[in-house]
Amino acid sequence: MDFKKIPLRVYFILLVALIFGISSGILFFRIINNHLFVKAYAEGEYKTEKEEGLLKLNVPESYLPYYNLGNVAYENGDYASAVGYYNEALSLFPYGEKECDIRINLALAMCYGIDWQNMDSKEEIDTALVVLYKARDVLLVNNWATEDGEGHRDDDAQQLKEDIDAMIEKLKNQQGDQSKDNQDQQDNKQDNSGQQDNSQSEDDKSQSEKEKRLQKELEGEKKDALDERSKNQDDLKKWGSYSDGQGGDKKDGEDAGSGYGGGGGRYKPW
Structure with a gap:
């Protein structure tokens, strides 16, 4: 050839x-x-x-x-x-909605990565707040969600952003409560120091009453803090309930079984 x-x-x-x-x-x-x-x-x-x-x-x-x-x-x-x-x-x-899906899943993963059961110090609360602010910023890119809710491109992204805002507000309140607890403990130490010159019986009685009062207040505040943490987790879990197609509005072209949210992310794999 x-x-x-x-x-x-x-x-x-x-x-x-x-x-x-x-x-x-x-x-x-x-x-x-x-x-x-x-x-x-x-x-x-x-x-x-x-x-x-x-x-x-x-x-x-x-x-x-x-x-x-x-x-x-x-x-x-x-x-x-x-x-x-x-x-x-x-x-x-x-591109398009696929970018939004990834951003929602990313924000959810960041939120779930927070150790909600261990928020006993200002440093831990500050760290959680940093993560939450970053998660909400992920959703604001390209107007998938917006600050005021006007002109947002995706309802799910906007709803998650508002849920994160609520978590941030709760943690800020808890941060204030933590500072108050620290101040109360400091005041208690100062009171103890000032009472050292009093008679032993009067000191024991006053100390016992103050300790009981402070203990009751702390227990109540800790319970409130635990309730808030549980509420934060519940806010996230509602996204997880969508993974089996039990929530969210079905979009054009979606099967009834495809869902949003946690568990497997906003959508199941492509």
Whole structure:
């Protein structure tokens, strides 16, 4: 066979066909792997091996495997990893509603990552407030949610932003209560120091009454603080109830079984 007689355009067509065949094979591989992942996820099996393999073949929609792996980490309670995956997904320029889905899941993962049961110091409350402010800022990008609720692009993003605002307000109030507790304890120490010169019987009686009063006040304030923490967790859990399609308004083109929210994030994997 004389290769010199084959026109150059034939080689070009063969090359294009080869590239097209390889690209089609990669795309087919991605579709099948992703379908198997989504199917396993729906059945409560959070297998990441095949989805992690897509990170090496991350075109098109290169953000998709990061979003899906973020949902798995979220389901497993590994909120720090979920935040990392969602941030990586956002860095790969998702578009339209998919960007909003990732931002909502990211904000939820940040909120769930807060240790709500341990807010016994000003430092812990301050740390939680920093995280909450960052979570709300995630939702404000591109007007998915807005400060005043006017002109927002997504109702779920706006509602989550308002829930986070409520959590921030509660923590600020708790922060004030914590400062008051510290002041009361300091006043108690000063009172104890000033009473050292009194008779032992009078000192014991006064000290006992003050301790009882302060103890009662502290117990009441701690109960209020625990109630507030539980309320914050309940505010987040209502997003989780959407993961089985039990909440939220169905959007155009969605199946009845696809839902918003916690648990698996706002939406199930793509």
